[in-house]
Amino acid sequence: MTLKIDRKIFSDSCISTVVYWFSSRYAIQRSIQGTIETLTIDGVQDEKQFLLEFYQKLNDYKLRNQIDEETKYIKTILYAKAFGEFDELTEEEILE
Amino acid sequence: MRKYALLPFNFITILNHEILINELGDFIITPIGTVQKILSHSISDEDLYKTLVSNFFVTEEILPSLLDIYASRLRTKKGFLDDKTSLHIFVLTLRCNQNCIYCQASSQEETSKHCSMSLEDMTASVQMMFHSPSPNLTMEFQGGEPSLEIDLIRHGIETAEEINKEKNRKLTYVLCTNCRKLSDDMLELCKQYNILISTSLDGPSYIHNKNRGREDSYEKTIAGINKARAVLGNEFVSALMTTSELALDYPKEIVDEYVSDGFNGIFLRALNPYGLAAQNEDWKRYNQRFISFYKTAVDYIIEINKHGIFFREEYASIILRKMLTPYTTGFVDLQSPAGTINSVIVYNYDGYVYASDESRMLAEIHDYSFRLGKVTDKYEDVFCGSVAKRMGKIWANEALAGCSSCPIKVYCGADPVRHHSTQGDMYGFRPTSLVCEKNKAIIEYLFSLIVERGDEVLPIFRRWVK
Known part of the structure; x- marks a missing residue:
């Protein structure tokens, strides 16, 4: 089956993550023309079920990407505050 | 429209509920559609909003005043590294x-x-x-x-x-x-x-x-x-x-x-x-x-x-x-x-x-991939040697394909030795990883018990973790 996805709606990262998870069950070829990505999927038996699952995952990863994008700076600050001082240690101090 | 900023979190859908999970592993069970509402700043449920703020899912300040506490709790969650x-x-x-x-x-x-x-x-x-x-x-x-x-x-x-x-x-x-x-x-x-x-x-x-x-x-x-x-x-x-x-x-x-x-x-x-x-x-x-x-x-x-x-x-x-x-x-x-x-x-x-x-x-089956050195070697050469350094690149699930975007990674772990032995690659491919399948199934099952039978199982679970 063939699936056309507009990259203005779903980003490359989002599509790639979903393709990654489906790649254990299906052979998926990807091609891009303009903003439209075409997925050619081999091995689908129940198209309706496939589409339901595929778009559910796409929507979920889209939301996750939005959260990641909005929180990337605060996440960096958070991890720097939590673990930052390790970077100031020399190798000798770490091994002490 | 409420004014707030998001804090890092992920979510998983179980039994028609969205479970929001933050970097600490704290979670909130919410109705379907909550994540969308959070992102569009359209939460009307006052109690839910307060819960999101008090549990580090959203913040009303650009730099939350409690960020140091959040960082300290995150450090505690990785306390095994200090040990x-x-x-x-x-x-x-x-x-x-x-x-x-x-x-x-x-x-x-x-x-x-x-x-x-x-x-x-x-x-x-x-x-x-x-x-x-x-x-x-x-x-x-x-x-x-x-x-x-x-x-x-x-x-x-x-x-x-x-x-x-x-x-x-x-x-x-x-x-x-x-x-x-x-x-x-x-x-x-x-x-x-x-x-x-x-x-x-x-x-x-x-x-x-x-x-x-x-x-x-x-x-x-x-x-x-x-x-x-x-x-x-x-x-x-x-x-x-x-x-x-x-x-x-x-x-x-x-x-x-x-x-x-x-x-x-x-x-x-x-x-x-x-x-x-x-x-x-x-x-x-x-x-x-x-x-x-x-x-x-x-x-x-x-x-x-x-x-x-x-x-x-x-x-x-x-x-x-x-x-x-x-x-x-x-x-x-x-x-x-x-x-x-x-x-x-x-x-x-x-x-x-x-x-x-x-x-x-x-x-014992002549695979010495994780042999670090001899017991008579220098400690530094064994614990920080070439094998350890190679493993160090792929032993954090926060930085692995398949794991980094997984909502339940905070409860799970990377397992380079298992993936090497079962998939021939320390990095591992999660869609066919049996250890990933097992851990996901168990963690999601525990969540499903909490969603479906929370009043009954949570008092028992709390006794188990004491």
């Missing part, structure tokens, strides 16, 4: 007095030679252990059957005690034994040094004897457990089970066995693909059957608890501790960065140091 390598496994011998059908350690006959650690290597191993900066050092004696090497155990402990007069660490000793021939001398040594006994009990006699390849194994193990309890006390004796193909059909009977033997918990442990167990013909099928076995057993354990008996499932308790408390766990399989080297190290009978118990099992 450094604390579990030191000493594989004394491959000699064994049982014939387990799924032996993962490639054990040899009791009379075999050239498969036990030398006294010199034991001394060097103990010296290397004290180079670890951890304030708590656990020496765990494994085999084969380590109780066949009592002189080696005594030598190891006496060497450790001598060095510790200067080093002042908290030492703990564990003997992993099948309890088949627990001699009076062995128990006297256990009593003298407060050695904890960890034995193997696979369930009722018809399962245990079949798994262990001897008709009297169950009887001997139970007698050994009772003898050890009489000398050391109940709290010094624990047991582990391994879920063989046969065991998969008897989840309730196995739990009943542990209850009637006076244990207050059970670790429902799946087979690992090492040693004889690696010959299992269909791991995918086994994995799916194990998941079903696990759910049935945990459901049954919950029922037992509802009748006023405290009895917990240990694997669930480890995960629940991550979900329901601010603390970390010392369980190496569910750590990120991985527990290999960071928390556990193995000194093998062959005089080499390995990254984990599974790593030395691989060595």
